[in-house]
Amino acid sequence: MNTKLTVREQVLDHAITLMMLRGYNGFSYRDLSELVGVKTSSIHYYFPSKDDLVLEAVKQYSDEVVQALQAVDPALPADQKLAMYTRFFGKTLGDGNQICLCGMLAADIETLPEAVREAVQAFFRTNETWLAKVLAQGVKEGTLVARGKPESAARTLFAALQGSVLASRLFHTKTRLEDVEAMWKAAP
Amino acid sequence: MNTKLTVREQVLDHAITLMMLRGYNGFSYRDLSELVGVKTSSIHYYFPSKDDLVLEAVKQYSDEVVQALQAVDPALPADQKLAMYTRFFGKTLGDGNQICLCGMLAADIETLPEAVREAVQAFFRTNETWLAKVLAQGVKEGTLVARGKPESAARTLFAALQGSVLASRLFHTKTRLEDVEAMWKAAP
DNA sequence: GTCTATACATGGATAGAC
DNA sequence: GTCTATCCATGTATAGAC
Structure with a gap:
């Protein structure tokens, strides 16, 4: 059991959550201070500058996503993999x-x-590579449709998912995310 | 000729440009003050609060886009309309x-x-509606491909374009935007 | 490690002179 | 309309005591 998080872990978790909500320029050390219950100077002890903080946040977030991708059963049909991915991608919307x-x-x-740019680029590439494999599998199986090369189709799919969470939150609805998934699924 | 812009117009133009670059929380009245060459108090005269400013910015930007959409020749084939739209969408990347x-x-x-949320929602809907018509036309002509209803295909396409400009800027390349366009074009 | 205290810059906003 | 002057809150960051 790992119920007790260190201050450092709490700070990082809250930083990630706040950034996913308001963006990098939309939160402050003071926000974190109030959420965690320590002074801002204590946070500077762990993360000397905000740049350090955001870089660590991206690394942790990426690691979590990579683990989730690796946890997907390789034996599943591709359309089910994509469904899991889409659900995972939209989960934080409801949270x-x-x-x-x-x-x-x-x-x-x-x-x-x-x-930070490099870390975010790496995240994009990891996801796109994973999606490309799923698309290739889906085309072979007949469970998914993808025009052109799997790699470029995967980039488009990933972009569509990113754009759709944005729109889903804007309109307070998840249907836009589901629209995307439906577009890549083979007709039944 | 309209070479002389009023202070108000200059402020609004620069505000739009800065927000497209750094986001709402990434620029200040001071930035605008330096760009336009007037004091921040003068900017407050035109836009009492930052909320007022961003709302006016969205309205002007939307109007400009609507005009650009209306300027597209209705007689063009749908794939050419989409090509124009994509180019227009990515133009500010190079700027x-x-x-x-x-x-x-x-x-x-x-x-x-x-x-502001409502104004941004309206912008999304306008673009999606326009794209839906283009897709419907393209399917009929055989110049574009779109699975399912044109409306949901248009939402996915618009999301993919939004996600792709993000990725294009992140990677310093425009190819990601072109990937999207290619995905909706009928095979030659 | 966490605190108090503080420095110092930035940012939004207003009052009032011109 | 634009300015000077100023307010006050916020935000990042550091020094030094405990």
């Missing part, structure tokens, strides 16, 4: 109107240091 | 790494007043 951290940081990217 | 204002504000939406 509190949050969108993918790396989608959000992509919007804020021009205000962030180069190291 | 200075800017993305669609309303895509950016959708990311910042949880920090913005309700009136």
Whole structure:
């Protein structure tokens, strides 16, 4: 059991949540201070600058997503893999109107240091690569449809998912995310 | 000729540009003050609060886009309409790494007043409606492909375009936007 | 590690002179 | 309309005591 989180872990978790809600420029050390219950100077002890904090946040978030992808049973049919992925992608919407951290940081990217850009790029590539394999499998099986190369189809699919969580939150509905999934599923 | 812009117009134009680059929480009255060459108090004269400013910005931006859509020759084949739209959508990328204002504000939406949310929603709907008509035309002509209803296909296409400008800027490449367009074009 | 205290810049906003 | 002057809150960050 790991019920007791260290201060550092709590800070990082709240930072991720806040950024997924309001973006990098929409939260402060003070917000974290109030949420965790320590002074801002204590947070600076763990994360000297906000740049350090966001970089660690991206790393942790990426690791969590990678683990979730690896946890998907390879034996499943591709359409079920995509359904799981879509559900996972939209989960944080219901949790509190949050969108993918790396989608959000992509919007804020021009205000962030180069190291963060590289980390976010790596996240994009990891997801796109995973989706490309799922699409290739789905085409072979006949459970999914994808025009052109799986790689470019995967980039388009990933972009559509990122755009759709944005729209889903904007309109307070999840149907836009479901529209995307339906578009890649083979007709029954 | 309309070469001389009023202070108000200059402020609004720069506000739009800055928000497309850094987001709502990534620019200040001081930034605008330096760009336009007037004091921040003068900007407050035209836009009492930042909320007023962003609302006016969305309205002007929307009007400009609506005009551009109306300027598209209805007699064109649908694939050419989509090509124009995609080019238009990605134009600001080359101008200075800017993305669609309303895509950016959708990311910042949880920090913005309700009136802005409604204005951004209206922008999304306008674009999706226009794209739905283009898709319907394209399917009939055989120049575009769209699975399912044109309306839901248009929502997915619009989301894919929004997600792709984000990714294009992130990776410093426009190919991701082109991937999207190719996916909806009929095979030659 | 966490605190108090504080520095110092930034940011939104207003009052009142011109 | 635009300015000066100013207010006050916020935000990042650091020094040094405990």
